[in-house]
Amino acid sequence: MQPVGRNATILTLISVIALAVAGAMAASAWSKPLAPSDGRIFAGVSDTGSKSDYFDFTAAVGRHVPVLQAFEPWGGPLKEAKQRWKRTDTRGMLSLSTSPCYECAEVLSPRAIAKGRGDNYLLRLNRFLVDWKRPTYVRLLPEMNGHWNPYAAFSADGSSRDAAHRTKQFRRAWRRIVIIVRGGSRNKINDRLTAMGLPEIKRGGAVPKQLQRPRVAFLWVPQTHGSPQIKKNRPGAYWPGSRYVDWVGADIYGKFPNFEGLDRFYRSRPRFPFMIGEWSPWDSDNPGFVDALHEWAESHRRVKMLVYYQGFGDDNPFMIHRYPSSATALAGQLDNGRYQRYAPQSRRAGDPDRDSGGISPNG
Numbered sequence: 001m002q003p004v005g006r007n008a009t010i011l012t013l014i015s016v017i018a019l020a021v022a023g024a025m026a027a028s029a030w031s032k033p034l035a036p037s038d039g040r041i042f043a044g045v046s047d048t049g050s051k052s053d054y055f056d057f058t059a060a061v062g063r064h065v066p067v068l069q070a071f072e073p074w075g076g077p078l079k080e081a082k083q084r085w086k087r088t089d090t091r092g093m094l095s096l097s098t099s100p101c102y103e104c105a106e107v108l109s110p111r112a113i114a115k116g117r118g119d120n121y122l123l124r125l126n127r128f129l130v131d132w133k134r135p136t137y138v139r140l141l142p143e144m145n146g147h148w149n150p151y152a153a154f155s156a157d158g159s160s161r162d163a164a165h166r167t168k169q170f171r172r173a174w175r176r177i178v179i180i181v182r183g184g185s186r187n188k189i190n191d192r193l194t195a196m197g198l199p200e201i202k203r204g205g206a207v208p209k210q211l212q213r214p215r216v217a218f219l220w221v222p223q224t225h226g227s228p229q230i231k232k233n234r235p236g237a238y239w240p241g242s243r244y245v246d247w248v249g250a251d252i253y254g255k256f257p258n259f260e261g262l263d264r265f266y267r268s269r270p271r272f273p274f275m276i277g278e279w280s281p282w283d284s285d286n287p288g289f290v291d292a293l294h295e296w297a298e299s300h301r302r303v304k305m306l307v308y309y310q311g312f313g314d315d316n317p318f319m320i321h322r323y324p325s326s327a328t329a330l331a332g333q334l335d336n337g338r339y340q341r342y343a344p345q346s347r348r349a350g351d352p353d354r355d356s357g358g359i360s361p362n363g
Contacts, residue, residue, distance in 0.1 A: 033246035034091075034135045034217040035273040035304045040340045041297060042067050044093065044307035046278070047084055053310060054088045060320045060327045063334055066343040069093040069139065069277075069307050073100035074107040075121050078128045085134075091343035093137040093219075093307070095277075099150045106150035109164035113173035116199045122180040123207065129181070129214030134345055139219040139277055140177060143251065144170060144238045145226040153237070158228040167237040172198060174240040178218055183211035217246035221277035224250045224261040235265070242271065247304075249275035254289040254326075255282035259296060266300055274302045278309035280318045287329035294333040 036042050044067030045057045058064055068090035070081035074097065085092040098106045098113075108118055129136055143149055147156040153167045154160055163169070179192050180201060186209050190200040201207055220240070226233030239245075248269040252262055266274055279293060297303040308330075311318035320327050333339070342348045 033273050034137065034215065035247070036340050036343075039301070039338060041303065041338050042091070042305040042343065043334055043339050044069055044090075044305060046071065046095075046307060046310045047081070048310050048312050051084075051087075054084070054090070057308065057310065057320055061331045061334060063331070064089070064341050064348075065308075065334070066340055066346065067091050067093055067137070067305065067307060069095055069137075071095045071097070074098045074118065076100070078125070082128075082132055089342065089346045089348060091135055091137070091346070092132070093139055095139040095142055097141065097149065097151075102148050110151050110166075110169040110173040111164035114169055114176055114198060116176070116201065119180065119201050120206075122177060123201075123211070126181050126183055126211050126214060129216050130183070130212040132214070135215040135217070135343070137217050137219055137247070138181070139221055139249075140174065141170070142219075142221045142277055143223050145222045145233050145235055147227055152233075154226070154228055154230065154233045156228060158230050158233075160232075167232070170238050171240045172196070174238075175244050178240075178244040180211070181214070181216060183213040185210050218244065219247040219249055219275060219277065220245045221247075221249040221251065221275070224252075224258065224265040235268075245272065247275050248272040249277045249305075251278040251309075252276060252293065253278075253280060253282045254284065254286040257289055257292070259292070262296070266302070270302075272302070273304040274300065275305040275307070276303070277307055279306060280309045280311075280320070281323045281326045283317055285323040285325045287325045290326050290329040290333065294330075294336075298336070298338060 043065040045054060045065055046069040047053060054068060068085055068088055070084065070092065072078065072081060072094050078094075081092060081094065084090075098108060098110075112118065141149070141151050144151055145154075146152055147154060151165065151170060151173075152161070153165050153170065160166070175196060176193065176198055179189055183189075186201065186207055189211065193200055222235040222238055224235070226235070250262055250265050252258065276293070276297070281289060293306070297306055308320065309318050310316075310320070320330075
């Protein structure tokens with residue numbers, strides 16, 4: 001029976017509203033990963049632990065950049081990272097490892113994480129992100145197919161590490177981290193964990209019935225090919241599943257400018273915003289590489305972020321002041337209106353001149 005008169009009008013209006021809501025929900029799928037909109041790109045830089053490193057970098061390139069990446073070991077304090085994000089008026093990124101350095105012993109293995117032995121830290125990380133209140137990226141266990149990382153499944157010679165470091169254990173650990181840190185009710189979190197054969201988080205006073213949901217996006221950033229370069233160490237062996245990833249990315253350096261591999265990897269995960277988790281010249285001042293990388297980014301519409309890697313220590317080969325011609329090239333690239341100066345919710349995001357180099361926010 002067809003509705004008539006006023007009822008028909010009401011039902012039609014309800015249908016229109018429902019379609020609008022559905023459209024808004026579909027549109028929000030892209031914004032959920034905390035990606036810039038309107039074809040914009042975030043530039044970023046890594047934190048070396050010095051109070052001046054961010055400002056030295058921005059002085060060299062002549063502008064503020066909106067993302068600051070902090071390298072943090074599992075279980076370590078997070079207060080200093082928050083202080084640096086606040087001081088620099090940047091959107092934070094945590095690059096989270098299970099070891100404080102390449103030569104250092106790991107705090108715990110992927111299998112230990114999967115079994116819940118790191119849950120206290122995950123609960124603390126959830127609370128930290130909730131308390132911070134601002135959008136934050138977590139570049140979780142990056143370059144996982146690189147033998148120099150303790151959570152990699154293979155050694156440099158191609159031999160497998162022990163059972164605690166198999167790629168299966170890495171995938172299980174990743175899922176556990178994401179499920180807990182994203183928050184939700186304790187019962188639903190436990191249901192998700194047990195459905196994957198993972199132990200529940202502990203009950204009782206140590207775990208609230210409801211974990212608040214922080215504004216967080218998880219970044220999956222392997223090497224475009226494994227090191228060692230064997231089939232079992234390919235990036236896909238560490239893929240935890242699309243439900244547990246918000247961004248996909250890779251690293252590239254002027255010393256190894258593998259744009260062909262970067263192109264191939266970009267095409268392999270077409271549903272996600274893409275980032276360059278680390279880049280810089282290396283051992284030579286190479287403005288041509290800087291220009292090529294940014295032109296590549298601008299020609300690949302899903303690229304939403306590029307983060308310059310500054311390394312650690314005064315004598316490391318990545319600091320921008322070592323490469324004056326590259327710094328000049330980068331300054332020129334960042335003058336392109338596609339590169340957003342300030343992330344939304346920063347103190348100066350509402351100023352169009354500061355935010356976008358003089359163009360309108362939709363420009």
